Amino acid sequence: MDYVYGPGRNHLFVPGPVNIPEQVIRAMNRNNEDYRSPAIPAMTRTLLEDVKKIFKTTSGTPFLIPTTGTGAWESALTNTLSPGDRIVSFLIGQFSLLWIDQQQRLNFNVDVVESDWGQGANLEVLASKLAADSAHTIKAICIVHNETATGVTNNLAAVRKILDHYQHPALFLVDGVSSICALDFRMDEWGIDVALTGSQKALSLPTGMGIVCASPKALEASKTAKSLRVFFDWKDYLKFYKMGTFWPYTPSIQLLYGLRTALDLIFEEGLDNVIARHGRLAKATRQVILFDFSCDFFRSSPYRKYHTLNLKCRIAVEAWGLKNCTQKEEWYSDTVTAVVVPPYIDSSEIVKRGWQRYNLSLGLGLNKVAGKVFRIGHLGNLNELQLLGCLAGVEMVLKDVGYPVKLGSGVGAACAFLQNTTPLIASRI
Ligand code: PLP
The missing domain is CATH 3.90.1150.10 (Aspartate Aminotransferase, domain 1)
Known part of the structure; x- marks a missing residue:
């Protein structure tokens, strides 16, 4: 059986992965299409506009990447940072641990702030680190909004407040894999520089699409970031955005139709x-x-x-x-x-x-x-x-x-x- x-x-x-609505399953049950035909770019244009709504951003630039949450992490890091850059990262459970492991393997200088599993990010330590960093050696703050292993949601507004209090220019990179589209998430209001999620979580799609959204400041940082990147290079996407064809490589046609329907359902509700x-x-x-x-x-x-x-x-x-x-x-x-x-x-x-x-x-x-x-x-x-x-x-x-x-x-x-x-x-x- x-x-x-x-x-x-x-x-x-x-x-995650979670239940897929019947409407999404039906929308994805279709043949492949030529992604260079006018139809797919036309749909992609609406997806890129509409996906910004789930991040609550008007100024962000989204990327729909054939990957999972783990690839979306890598996209966020390698496009904005250079090897050796100092970053502050909060360890509160298995997924923040895995992200930190990736950060270390990508050769960043990771300042790990650890809490007991079951507790949120220790923001007092963040404040003291920023207070002591008048030379601005910290290039980014990395935080998992919702630690899926322990059921802990971090307070992103409070992180932004601390950054502002110290007028610290560090980039604010947020894993929203198990939060975006389910929890209150405000990319623009909270001054988040890169936010990311995976299709198999609250969007209720199959696994396979990493959605990354970059602030203007993050896009600017990507022009000088020296981390090696090929598949995840935002530059390639931006080149095709400019041309109006949108895709530097083959997208999953089925996932695009699925995303269209998933967003429609969310906006309808x-x-x-x-x-x-x-x-x-x-x-x-x-x-x-x-x-x-x-x-x-x-x-x-x-x-x-x-x-x-x-x-x-x-x-x-x-x-x-x-x-x-x-x-x-x-x-x-x-x-x-x-x-x-x-x-x-x-x-x-x-x-x-x-x-x-x-x-x-x-x-x-x-x-x-x-x-x-x-x-x-x-x-x-x-x-x-x-x-x-x-x-x-x-x-x-x-x-x-x-x-x-x-x-x-x-x-x-x-x-x-x-x-x-x-x-x-x-x-x-
Ligand atoms: N971040 C969080 C908060 C997660 O819950 C997960 C997976 O469950 C990931 C990242 C990794 O995502 P993926 O398994 O899609 O690579």
């Missing part, structure tokens, strides 16, 4: 509504896992007058009583939640059991948190009832592996929250 497709649906809750939906699904997930239930949704809910203290208490008692890997509320991620399991349980058993018994795909704990956490990805094309299916599955798996959970407890808590907060579907009003 095919493990993914039969019977019923696979419940894909890894934090409204980017702000997409972001709010991610917030809602993430809050529902957090409430289910937490023992120490935070009731802030009661305060913000338009239905608050209908809530009773009784309901609050019931949810608090009946949640699963597990810990969030993310150590402070200010870092909670709205795209992925890493759930810490008790020491007598191996979290990879939870992932294995979910897959074997319930056709549920959860994220493994990676590296330092392997065996200690499992991850629930709640990003991309996803709705409330899908999430409830996942939470029901996790509840059953927890019971399977010997964790004393009351079946229905977490799902009940999530239902109570979602029933109070889910808006009508805009297109059906």
Whole structure:
């Protein structure tokens, strides 16, 4: 039997790659085309314009690159920096670790600022480094907006504030792989110089397209940056942009049509509504896992007058009583939640059991948190009832592996929250 497709649906809750909407799958189900015909450049022009909206930039220049997030990292670094350049980079989990490894292998002089896994970037250290750098030896700040391994979201506005406070000219390079199109992201307002994402995350496309957006300052830096680059050289793209043909090499026609439809769906829902939906699904997930239930949704809910203290208490008692890997509320991620399991349980058993018994795909704990956490990805094309299916599955798996959970407890808590907060579907009003 095919493990993914039969019977019923696979419940894909890894934090990327994520579910692809049917409309996108259908849009991509087409023959190849001549990318030099007038049709593909015409479509590319609209894609380049529209993709800027998900970065919230008007001044940025986007590049749609046949690659993954890892290639997008390399594009950001090699186009803006020279070997030996000093950069400050925050290590808070597996993906920031991998980016730092790439930075070191590309021969940058990396000043690593490390935090415990579960914490956000240590911005006090950044401030002290910038304060001590009146000679401006630091050429770039590299930060992962949303660390997918631990479910930690860093505060990019705060980074910009610190850079401005010290009037420091370092480039601000941001990995938005598991944030862009799902979390609040404002490239222009936060003065981000290079932002990047991968198609398989919140855009809900297949893997294979890295989307990189460069500020005018980053484009300027690329004119003197000496890092060796060939495939990722922005210069080649810009040459073809000027000619109006757009592609220095063969794009995936199917992915371009997929991107067109993915963007249309996002704009139809409204980017702000997409972001709010991610917030809602993430809050529902957090409430289910937490023992120490935070009731802030009661305060913000338009239905608050209908809530009773009784309901609050019931949810608090009946949640699963597990810990969030993310150590402070200010870092909670709205795209992925890493759930810490008790020491007598191996979290990879939870992932294995979910897959074997319930056709549920959860994220493994990676590296330092392997065996200690499992991850629930709640990003991309996803709705409330899908999430409830996942939470029901996790509840059953927890019971399977010997964790004393009351079946229905977490799902009940999530239902109570979602029933109070889910808006009508805009297109059906
Ligand atoms: N950055 C983050 C935050 C990620 O979550 C990932 C992958 O999950 C990557 C970078 C690497 O992306 P890719 O696997 O597409 O190369």
